[in-house]
Amino acid sequence: MxxxxxxxxxxxxxxxxxxxxxxxxxxxxxxxxxxxxxxxxxxxxxxxxxxxxxxxxxxxxxxxxxxxxxxxxxxxxYYRTYQRRINEALSNVIDPWERLDRTLRVAVRTCLMDQQNRVFTMEIFTFSVHDEALRRGWQQFYDSVREFYIGLVKTAASAGRIHVSDPEQAVNLMLAAMEGVKLRALFEPEICSAQEEARIVAGLWEILGYRPEAVHA
Amino acid sequence: MxxxxxxxxxxxxxxxxxxxxxxxxxxxxxxxxxxxxxxxxxxxxxxxxxxxxxxxxxxxxxxxxxxxxxxxxxxxxYYRTYQRRINEALSNVIDPWERLDRTLRVAVRTCLMDQQNRVFTMEIFTFSVHDEALRRGWQQFYDSVREFYIGLVKTAASAGRIHVSDPEQAVNLMLAAMEGVKLRALFEPEICSAQEEARIVAGLWEILGYRPEAVHA
DNA sequence: AACGCACAATACTCATCAGTATGGAACCGC
DNA sequence: GCGGTTCCATACTGATGAGTATTGTGCGTT
Known part of the structure; x- marks a missing residue:
């Protein structure tokens, strides 16, 4: 399913x-x-x-x-294969928290390392300016990705794992940041490293209201 | 100057x-x-x-x-005129905190409302994939913008106005989110409103380590 | 007045490429 | 075996547009 x-x-x-x-x-x-x-x-x-x-x-x-x-x-x-990749990454993961973490990691790694993804989505964005069907297609795909994240973030918030007053706003900002990271990697290939990936994931977690120091304190 | x-x-x-x-x-x-x-x-x-x-x-x-x-x-x-616009917006502002706030507001408003900016920068990104001189030009411009933000964020952190452990990382993530917001506005024109603008600015402030509720507590 | 140069207009070349018309091959049903 | 349909290859058309060669104009200097 x-x-x-x-x-x-x-x-x-x-x-x-x-x-x-x-x-x-x-x-x-x-x-x-x-x-x-x-x-x-x-x-x-x-x-x-x-x-x-x-x-x-x-x-x-x-x-x-x-x-x-x-x-x-x-x-x-592209939309089908991206979705399949996320589904496969989560195929054996049940815990919503774990699923959110896994999804973030897979998505960030894709943004940093997958040059094909970067080039293709950039073409979609540029051509969407003058192609409404292209815009609608992307919007539909993006909405499904966003709903997925919102669902996981709400679940984590209910469990008290993260502290976020507005899950939808947080997810919107987190996804925007992710697209921005994908773009930034085009100009700064040196950020495509495991260390930087981890830092970016941590930053996205903070946007979602998860602050490690707050939890451990 | x-x-x-x-x-x-x-x-x-x-x-x-x-x-x-x-x-x-x-x-x-x-x-x-x-x-x-x-x-x-x-x-x-x-x-x-x-x-x-x-x-x-x-x-x-x-x-x-x-x-x-x-x-x-x-x-x-484009780089000259963007820089001039920011300089003009700050021409009578001395307080570093005020300057950062003003810069954020001008930048977010540009991302949301300036369709010409959106289209033009998207073209730069797409064409940069195969044009190294274009990439270098953008990178140089982006670096200057980033240094500017980092300077203001460090000043605000020194004054205790924001709590951020890594100003550079925070600015990187904030700028990435800003580019993502600009992109999102292409697909969701309804977010181009004063209310949404304020929410986005608040979100970017949070990325920079400014949390209103923490200060007022 | 003549000359040289900077700047601009006109006419043209050539390559590229999306798309089409036409014909051929393979397959399927009767 | 034949006819019709599907799928594909070949040859071609026509539009587009970057770039070039040539000519024209205006200005400054001698």
């Missing part, structure tokens, strides 16, 4: 997923994601994506209406 | 700034910034920028070697 719930409105993809066409479609989307994550949406042409998937552009246009259509599918792919 | 010090390595522009050519060059840079801030670097062509400045593309190429050259000049323009 999915913990981070995010429904990809992609009925067409689901209908085809078992067929030959569905397999090629998935292959094209994965190729698109891989190349977009290295060079950005405008830095990759459709011939390259098709070649990466082992076909030519004519085939790509059989499966997708346009490059924009493919970009949207690559985004949906 | 500049408070936020950031030296734009732009000797050629300074040498010409009083001349007819210098005026046109500045006009072209301002036009480039205005259009880039609405439609992104790739969403504007050079004919449009030249027309906006009242000339044609031939003239633009007299002043600039390439579109990339113009993009870099537009970035330098």
């Amino acid at each position: 999915s913990i981070v719930r995010f429904v990809v409105n992609n009925a067409a993809a689901k209908k085809l997923s078992g067929t030959r066409a569905g397999k090629m479609r998935s292959e094209l989307v994965a190729s698109a994601f891989a190349l977009f994550s290295q060079r950005g949406f405008d830095g990759v042409n459709l011939d390259e994506i098709a070649a990466h998937a082992g076909v030519t552009k004519g085939s790509l246009y059989w499966h997708f209406n346009s490059k924009r259509d493919l970009i949207h599918a690559a985004c949906a792919y | 500049s408070i936020v010090r950031f030296v734009v390595n732009n000797a050629a522009a300074k040498k010409l700034s009083g001349t007819r050519a210098g005026k046109m060059r500045s006009e072209l840079v301002a036009s480039a910034f205005a259009l880039f801030s609405q439609r992104g670097f790739d969403g504007v062509n050079l004919d449009e920028i030249a027309a906006h400045a009242g000339v044609t593309k031939g003239s633009l190429y007299w002043h600039f070697n390439s579109k990339r050259d113009l993009i870099h000049a537009a970035c330098a323009y």
Whole structure:
């Protein structure tokens, strides 16, 4: 059962997923994601994506209406794989506190170390300025991530583990900080270390109202 | 005297700034910034920028070697004008605490309400992935902003106004959160309100170690 | 008045690339 | 075996836009 719930409105993809066409479609989307994550949406042409998937552009246009259509599918792919990664990280963790801690660590590590994630999400943000469907897609994904965090933070607050007057506001600020850390790592690669990761996680915990010294005092 | 010090390595522009050519060059840079801030670097062509400045593309190429050259000049323009805005906001404020508070408010308001700033900086981030000079330019600007904040935070900590064990870490996290807020406003325009602005400023203050309830207790 | 230079406009080149038209191959149902 | 459909490859079109070559204009100096 999915913990981070995010429904990809992609009925067409689901209908085809078992067929030959569905397999090629998935292959094209994965190729698109891989190349977009290295060079950005405008830095990759459709011939390259098709070649990466082992076909030519004519085939790509059989499966997708346009490059924009493919970009949207690559985004949906990203949202699914990100969510799966979080779910897998939590698959054997029951304690809500532990789950929140684990999620924070996985997320921060992704922000620091996953350059593909960084490039891809940055392209989403930039293109979202002029693409409302892209904005809606990201917002929907982001909302599901936020609800997940809020749920865990409220549980931890009920257990007295953290002291936060407004869980939603704290989660909003924490997630904003996380995006900012992801950005900062682009310009300061030297922060991509285990030590810095730990410090950043601790900082995010403080935003959520967990202060180690207050608890141990 | 500049408070936020950031030296734009732009000797050629300074040498010409009083001349007819210098005026046109500045006009072209301002036009480039205005259009880039609405439609992104790739969403504007050079004919449009030249027309906006009242000339044609031939003239633009007299002043600039390439579109990339113009993009870099537009970035330098942005860094100068941002710094000037902060300096103006602080021009009559002496108290370090007041200065920090004022800076935070101006910065958060910019993040929430200034769509041009949002679009332009997002373009910088996206293009920086593959442009080292752009990365260095932003990093230099960002470092100067960060040093400024760290100075004020250390002063406030010395005065006992805030309780922060690691001013640099706190400023890093606060600035990261600020960039994240700017991004969030793209997807959730409804947070661009005076009330939300105040809540966000309060949250950033908490990251810096200022907790109103602790002081009043 | 003539010349040289700075600045600008015009016309053009060329590369790039999204998208389309057309034809071929494979598969499936009858 | 044949026809229809699906999926794919090939060749092509057309738009776009950065950048360049050439020409024109205005200004300052001699």
